[in-house]
Amino acid sequence: EDEEKLAAFQARIDREEKIEPNDWMPAAYRKTLVRQISQHAHSEVVGMLPEGNWVTRAPSLKRKAILLAKIQDEGGHGLYLYSAAETLGVSREELVDQLLTGKAKYSSIFNYPTLNWADVGAVGWLVDGAAIMNQIPLCRCSFGPYSRAMIRICKEESFHQRQGYDLLVAMMKGTAEQQEMVQDAVNRLWWPALMMFGPSDKDSKHSADSMKWKIKRFTNDELRQKFVDATVPQAKVLGISLPDPDLKLNEETGHWEHGEPDWDEFYNTIKGNGICNKQRMKDRIKAHEDGAWVREAAQAYAAKQAAKKSA
Numbered sequence: 001e002d003e004e005k006l007a008a009f010q011a012r013i014d015r016e017e018k019i020e021p022n023d024w025m026p027a028a029y030r031k032t033l034v035r036q037i038s039q040h041a042h043s044e045v046v047g048m049l050p051e052g053n054w055v056t057r058a059p060s061l062k063r064k065a066i067l068l069a070k071i072q073d074e075g076g077h078g079l080y081l082y083s084a085a086e087t088l089g090v091s092r093e094e095l096v097d098q099l100l101t102g103k104a105k106y107s108s109i110f111n112y113p114t115l116n117w118a119d120v121g122a123v124g125w126l127v128d129g130a131a132i133m134n135q136i137p138l139c140r141c142s143f144g145p146y147s148r149a150m151i152r153i154c155k156e157e158s159f160h161q162r163q164g165y166d167l168l169v170a171m172m173k174g175t176a177e178q179q180e181m182v183q184d185a186v187n188r189l190w191w192p193a194l195m196m197f198g199p200s201d202k203d204s205k206h207s208a209d210s211m212k213w214k215i216k217r218f219t220n221d222e223l224r225q226k227f228v229d230a231t232v233p234q235a236k237v238l239g240i241s242l243p244d245p246d247l248k249l250n251e252e253t254g255h256w257e258h259g260e261p262d263w264d265e266f267y268n269t270i271k272g273n274g275i276c277n278k279q280r281m282k283d284r285i286k287a288h289e290d291g292a293w294v295r296e297a298a299q300a301y302a303a304k305q306a307a308k309k310s311a
Ligand code: ACO
Pocket: 035, 036, 039, 040, 041, 043, 044, 047, 105, 106, 107, 108, 109, 127, 128, 131, 134, 195, 196, 197, 198, 199, 203, 204, 205, 206, 207, 210, 220, 270
């Protein structure tokens, strides 16, 4: 019977039908979605930290307002994504607990520090740029709630990417020192941005299933290549170099060939030993503990309302 159910499920996927929360699905499909969506949600929330570092030091009211809006968007993305994960039968408490106890992963990129103001621009241009490249295809993911959440998220990420590029353009029109800050930020964030796409295809253990189930529409290496192809011309317009001596245009394929990211650094980071992992977790745990009174107040209010209704 299970074989039949599996075949019917795969046929629905192949016909591009959306799978909804109450539909039958293989346990492994549910598990990989909970893993990916919750990792994605955690990334959005932890991703607020490196940028939050600059809110009090933004150089103008306009830049501060943009940065605040963007950080709030990331918090909102986390919330839509936790909601999408909850439709699969896990609770938000459970997921947050997995993050705070170090059981769940979040994107490697957010374990790098933001050392100068140009980093805020480089995060927008490269990190949000990489995020969009990975997330546009997720709007066509086979799981309905995830795919629908991604539509609004991608629109907002597009604003984030542009504000970052705009910030860098402004700095590149500034002093030699400002231009050096941009180059320094890009030198530090380029390779970590490429690592956001995940391990190379030969080492990606979930890709085969996720491609078959149309959770993923492109492999990690395909998306990394698309990102490099889109970004190299933008670097030229900005007037900066990218820190990869192996970058070269292959005239035949039209693609930019690039070097290999340092995979030891990648695995080290996702195991919890990157530059900022410990600080990020410390900050999230503190934020969660400091928010306890809000959760208690919301529950007390809900209990009061329920009591009123039943009275
Ligand atoms: N950072 C942290 N962990 C990663 C990363 C990364 N950049 N890339 C891969 N991993 C983890 C995977 O979660 C998996 O770990 P697990 O088996 O313990 O759960 C392992 O490395 C092996 O990788 P894959 O088999 O390639 O995993 P997967 O098929 O899930 O592909 C990918 C990874 C591309 C990140 C996918 O999960 C995805 O598209 N996620 C949604 C997008 C997302 O999370 N973006 C977050 C950053 S963007 C932002 O927040 C602004």
